[in-house]
Amino acid sequence: MKPTLLLGTRKGFIAYHFLNNQWQVENCSFEGVAVSIAYADPRNGTWWACLDHGHWGVKLQRSKDRGQTWEEVAAPAYPEGEEVKDGKPAATRYLWSMSHGGSHFTQRLWIGTDPGGLFMSEDEGNSFQLVQSLWQHPTRKEGWFGGGRDLPGIHSIVVDPRNEDHIHIGISCAGVFETTDGGKNWAIRNKGLRADFLPDPNAEVGHDPHIVVAAPGNPDVLWQQNHCGIFRSTDGGMNWQDISESEGPARFGFAIAVAEDNPNQAWVAPADSDMIRTAIKGALRICRTDDGGKTWKQLRNGLPQENCYDIIYRHALVTSGDAVAFGTTTGNLFFSPDRGENWQVINNYLPMIYSVQFVD
Amino acid sequence: MPTVKFTYALKRFFPKLKDTAIAGNTLTAVLQEIEAGNPGVCKYVLDEQGHLRQHVNIFIDGALIKDRTTLSDPFTENSEIYIMQALSGG
Numbered sequence: 001m002k003p004t005l006l007l008g009t010r011k012g013f014i015a016y017h018f019l020n021n022q023w024q025v026e027n028c029s030f031e032g033v034a035v036s037i038a039y040a041d042p043r044n045g046t047w048w049a050c051l052d053h054g055h056w057g058v059k060l061q062r063s064k065d066r067g068q069t070w071e072e073v074a075a076p077a078y079p080e081g082e083e084v085k086d087g088k089p090a091a092t093r094y095l096w097s098m099s100h101g102g103s104h105f106t107q108r109l110w111i112g113t114d115p116g117g118l119f120m121s122e123d124e125g126n127s128f129q130l131v132q133s134l135w136q137h138p139t140r141k142e143g144w145f146g147g148g149r150d151l152p153g154i155h156s157i158v159v160d161p162r163n164e165d166h167i168h169i170g171i172s173c174a175g176v177f178e179t180t181d182g183g184k185n186w187a188i189r190n191k192g193l194r195a196d197f198l199p200d201p202n203a204e205v206g207h208d209p210h211i212v213v214a215a216p217g218n219p220d221v222l223w224q225q226n227h228c229g230i231f232r233s234t235d236g237g238m239n240w241q242d243i244s245e246s247e248g249p250a251r252f253g254f255a256i257a258v259a260e261d262n263p264n265q266a267w268v269a270p271a272d273s274d275m276i277r278t279a280i281k282g283a284l285r286i287c288r289t290d291d292g293g294k295t296w297k298q299l300r301n302g303l304p305q306e307n308c309y310d311i312i313y314r315h316a317l318v319t320s321g322d323a324v325a326f327g328t329t330t331g332n333l334f335f336s337p338d339r340g341e342n343w344q345v346i347n348n349y350l351p352m353i354y355s356v357q358f359v360d
Numbered sequence: 361m362p363t364v365k366f367t368y369a370l371k372r373f374f375p376k377l378k379d380t381a382i383a384g385n386t387l388t389a390v391l392q393e394i395e396a397g398n399p400g401v402c403k404y405v406l407d408e409q410g411h412l413r414q415h416v417n418i419f420i421d422g423a424l425i426k427d428r429t430t431l432s433d434p435f436t437e438n439s440e441i442y443i444m445q446a447l448s449g450g
Contacts, residue, residue, distance in 0.1 A: 055369065055415040055445045056404035072400070077408035091407035 001323040002358040006047065007333070008038035008315070011351035013049045015067060016333075023335065023346045027067035037315065039098040040359035043106060048125070050095035050111075058092050060111075062125060076111050076119035076128040084115045084151055085141055092117075094149060097315075099157040102164030110167075112154025116144055118169060120183060131183045139174065139188070143205040147172035147227065155314055156212035160219045168212060168222065168237055175207035176224070176237055189233075192240030196228045210254045211314040215263030223266055225256040225314070230268060232293050243293025249280050250287040250296040255317035257324065259339075264292040267299075267324055267340055269312035279308040286317070286326065288340050302343030303334065313354055320358035327353025362439040364390060369445045370405075374398045387418065387431040390441065405443060415446040 004026065007014040013035045017026040030049060036058075037050040047067055051059040060075040078090040094114040101108025101120075109121040111128060117135050119128040134140075144152040149172070156170030165182035168189065175190035193207045208227035215221040222233040229244035229251055244251040249270040259265035267288050272280045279285075284303040287296045304310075310328035317326040324336045331350035334343045361381040371377050377398055384390035388410075395402040405416055412418060412428040419425070419442040425433040435441060 053404075055413065056373070057407060057413055075403075080409060089409045089411065091409050091411070 001321040001337075002360050004040075004359045005325055005333075005335075005346075006038040006040055006355075006357045006359055007327055007350070007353055008035035008050070008355035009327075009331070009351040009353050010034050013038050013047075013067065014350065015047075016346060029063075029067050029070060030061070035354065036095050037098050037355045038357065039355075040357060041100045041109070042359065043100055043103065045360065046125075048098060050098060052094060058095050058113075060095065060125070073125055074127055076113055076117070076130070078117060078130060082117075082130070082135070083141075090115055090117065093151065094153060096149075096153045096155045097157050099159055102159050102161060104164050108164075110157045110159070112157055112169065112171075114149045114151050114153035116140065116152035116154065116171065116174075118154050118157075118183070133184050134169075134177065134179075134186050137177075137186055139205045143203075144171060144174040145206065147208040148210070156209065156224075158212055158214045158219075158222070160214070162219060168214070170209040170212035170224065172210065172227075173208045174205050176209055176212055176222075178237055189237035190240070191238065192233075192242070193226060193231055194228045194242065201228075211256055213256055213258055215258045216260045218263040221258075221263040223256050223258055225253050225268055227252075227274065230256070230293065234292075241293075243289070245287075245296050248287075248296060249285060249298065250289070253312070254314040255312045255326065257317045257319045259319060260321065262290075265290050265339075266293070267317060267319065268296075269317050269326060271311045277311055279304075279310050282306050282308050284308045284310055284328075286324070286336075286340050286343075299336075299340035299343070301341065302336075302345075304332075315355035316353050318356050318358050323358065325356055325358065327356045329353070361437065362390065362435055362441050364394065364441045364443065367442075367444045370401070370443065373404060374401050377401070387425070387433065387435075387441070391431075417444045417446050418442065419444060 003018040005016040012031045013029040015027040016023045034052040039048040047063040049061040061070045063070045082090040084090045097112035099110045107124045109125045111119045118131040121128045158168040160166035177186045178189045194201045195207045209224040212224040220236045231240040233240045253270045255269045257267045283305040286299045310330040327333045333346040365379040382393045420435045
């Protein structure tokens with residue numbers, strides 16, 4: 001298990017460190033400011049804070065000394081004249097995902113935003129440029145729309161470690177897009193998904209993958225917690241299979257995490273339903289599959305089983321080795337040392353948690 | 361020269377900001393002058409298209425400006441320009 005947990009929360013950036021068998025706060029930064037994503041680049045240990053000031057717009061900060069000092073860098077910005085829709089100017093409203101570019105592109109970073117633009121940096125984040133090929137995609141202006149946020153947003157960036165120009169992204173609402181040439185061209189990868197909220201559930205675009213992740217052990221195995229169920233692909237997103245429980249809880253939710261050492265093992269954090277976005281009947285549970293989604297097991301030991309309203313946002317359920325951790329909308333942070341069999345509370349009094357990451 | 365006053369909330373990020381008389385015939389010119397002394401501050405007040413951010417207000421002599429897009433509201437030599445935060449959020 002990596003020994004640090006970075007949290008992006010409604011009221012700041014928080015780092016916990018595991019020492020002497022205890023989680024202890026290592027750093028709190030940007031007190032009172034919403035941090036949409038707290039991210040550590042595993043290549044160099046740089047910490048990134050995607051800030052959402054509300055009043056003053058989105059900002060990007062980085063730290064090269066584990067949060068002791070921070071440096072503001074220019075946040076992704078849309079070029080003059082760009083429009084979300086005809087007549088509606090595009091400006092960065094939210095930084096919703098961040099990924100490093102891989103070991104072969106040591107200076108490359110990706111950021112996904114609301115209102116739907118993907119940005120790339122080739123200079124370690126000193127500057128970011130809008131990826132025009134995706135922004136100009138013929139489906140965008142008419143076929144993408146808001147889901148979770150008012151305008152379309154990119155919440156998932158999955159870089160293939162075998163070929164770092166090969167990337168899948170997840171957009172709410174548009175679906176999954178794939179590039180094999182570092183972002184010059186994009187293909188739609190929504191085959192097999194279902195958009196029950198559209199007149200045509202099998203539409204080419206307009207899907208709502210809440211989060212898309214790849215199995216670290218086999219990047220051709222992609223998983224997504226979608227608005228309309230849980231889906232898995234074993235062929236790099238070419239075809240998706242619905243692996244939701246039709247009668248069980250593993251169905252609606254936002255988050256998904258895949259085991260580092262097993263492409264068939266994953267965790268989801270079910271909410272009651274689209275209509276009732278709370279813990280199911282007041283009881284919090286994580287569900288795990290060990291067989292690629294054929295069956296799901298409920299994991300409740302140590303989690304509140306009554307009077308609980310928590311749900312788990314899309315970036316807030318993660319795993320590292322045998323450890324699993326998640327943060328909730330009610331500011332509870334839970335940790336399991338044994339793949340979810342038993343849970344411990346790290347803190348019950350945090351702000352709403354947007355993102356969690358295991359880092360060194 | 362008009363006097364420009366700032367919300368205390370901006371001073372968290374730009375501690376050197378202080379109420380000051382600033383030359384300029386347009387709001388844009390005034391903001392550019394402030395930017396010169398406080399690099400980066402305009403990105404807190406305006407978005408990348410140059411529009412006033414949704415939760416920022418500018419008052420000229422007590423009246424909220426009307427043109428949040430091109431910042432064309434007029435003012436005089438003796439005007440007071442307030443850059444304020446809207447009260448929102450929780």
